Amino acid sequence: MNIFTHIAAWAVVFIMPALIFISEGNHRFEEALYRSLMSLPFLMFLFYSCYYWLIDKLWFKKQYLLFVLMVVVLIVCASYSKYELFSYFDLHKGKHRMPPFHAFVYFDFLSNLLPVVFAMAIRYAQRNFSLEIAQKEAQAHKLQADLTQLRYQLQPHFFFNALNNIYSLIAFDPQKAQQSVHSLSKLMRHFMQNSDQKQISLADEVDFLQQYISLMQLRLSDKTTVEVDFPKQVPTLSIAPLLFISLVENAFKHGVSATEATTLKFSLYIEGHTLVFRSENTLLPNQEHLYSSGIGLANLQQRLALLYPEKHQYTIEKKDGKYCAILKMNV
CATH class of the missing domain: 1.10.20 (Histone, subunit A)
Incomplete structure (x- = not known):
């Protein structure tokens, strides 16, 4: 007061x-x-x-x-x-x-009690308000700690996956392997600069995805087709960084075959106030049980729950031999 x-x-x-x-x-x-x-x-x-x-x-x-x-x-x-x-x-x-003192006290008691009641009401209101603020601050600190842990978890996971891809190139195409190392350095620079940011521009995130897809394509054979449908003019929006990379990684990890023809499709677009990202790949035999496993997707789901509570929708569709992961977020 x-x-x-x-x-x-x-x-x-x-x-x-x-x-x-x-x-x-x-x-x-x-x-x-x-x-x-x-x-x-x-x-x-x-x-x-x-x-x-x-x-x-x-x-x-x-x-x-x-x-x-x-x-x-x-x-x-x-x-x-x-x-x-x-x-x-x-x-x-x-x-x-x-009047006699006892009569005066009797009639004066209520007026003297009111300041006590008002003082208690105000102190209770202040106390509850302080407790609510303290709880919100504690929740905010916990949220930040959880997000920091998830970001640190995602970085080595991404790095090791990229190194495995480069390792597979060294034996049969050293030139591509060298190019991959150069591309990986650019991607890791993006990680270092943006992974600790709460928000980055959608344009930066799209550029990062395009670089990563280009890196992954270096090790693909002619049996795999990659289709990318990202907007040429990216809307001016801000989102949490590194939300889509796990879906793209998952598609390359489980949707590529050395013996069968496969297709990977990635798209990003805006529907009203909703940002939609789709990752689609060929559903290979004996691979279906692997799609829901791994650090990347678990990390993604935890981050979405913390960053976009009740403001996102993550769904999976399996039909016509295709595996499609769809992420929708209110922006």
């Missing part, structure tokens, strides 16, 4: 009794203000005693009985002080005598 909130609240407490006094048909406005002014310090004393001390020291530490006892003592002390003050001023002004 800032100081202006305190001032406004106590101004209302000061004026309200006088307004109620007038609304009942009594036009002694000055007397009402006079009594409100004398009551105000006692109400403030009860409020701030609870707000800054009793609630934190006793109530929130579950010492309820002691808290109630202390509040009752404070209310009785405030009522007694107010009673003596009213009696003194009324006596000097020649007004009627005050």
Whole structure:
């Protein structure tokens, strides 16, 4: 609570009794203000005693009985002080005598209890708000830690897969192997520069995919056809980095055969506010059980759950001898 909130609240407490006094048909406005002014310090004393001390020291530490006892003592002390003050001023002004003290305390109890209730309500609201912020901060830190772990997990996985491909080229085509090493260095530079970024441009991600597909094509025979349908003018969008690479890797890993004709197809397009990425490859015999395994796809699904909760759809279709992975994200 800032100081202006305190001032406004106590101004209302000061004026309200006088307004109620007038609304009942009594036009002694000055007397009402006079009594409100004398009551105000006692109400403030009860409020701030609870707000800054009793609630934190006793109530929130579950010492309820002691808290109630202390509040009752404070209310009785405030009522007694107010009673003596009213009696003194009324006596000097020649007004009627005050009622007995026990009757005054009885009728004054509710007005003295209200500051205590308000203090508890405000402290509870502040406490719940602080706890909510702390929980959100803890969740944010955990989310960041999880994403960092997943990024570190993805990098060596990608690197080892690329090295295996280069290794297979060395024996029969050293020139292509040399070209692959050069291409791999560019891809690893992309990893180092962008993998720690929360968001990168869609154009950068598409360029990375195109370079990776070109690298993979170096080891393919004429039996494999690769079709790429990426937009020439990439929309100006930002996405989390390295979301599609696992799908492309999976297609090259399980959709390429040295003896059979196979086809790989990759496409990316926008449908309304949805970004759609499709990876399709020939479904080879004795390979179907391998598609859902591996670090890459598990990593992808965990990252999507963390980065795009309830804002993505990952589906797999197997029909007509084709395996198709479709990733849709709201952007």
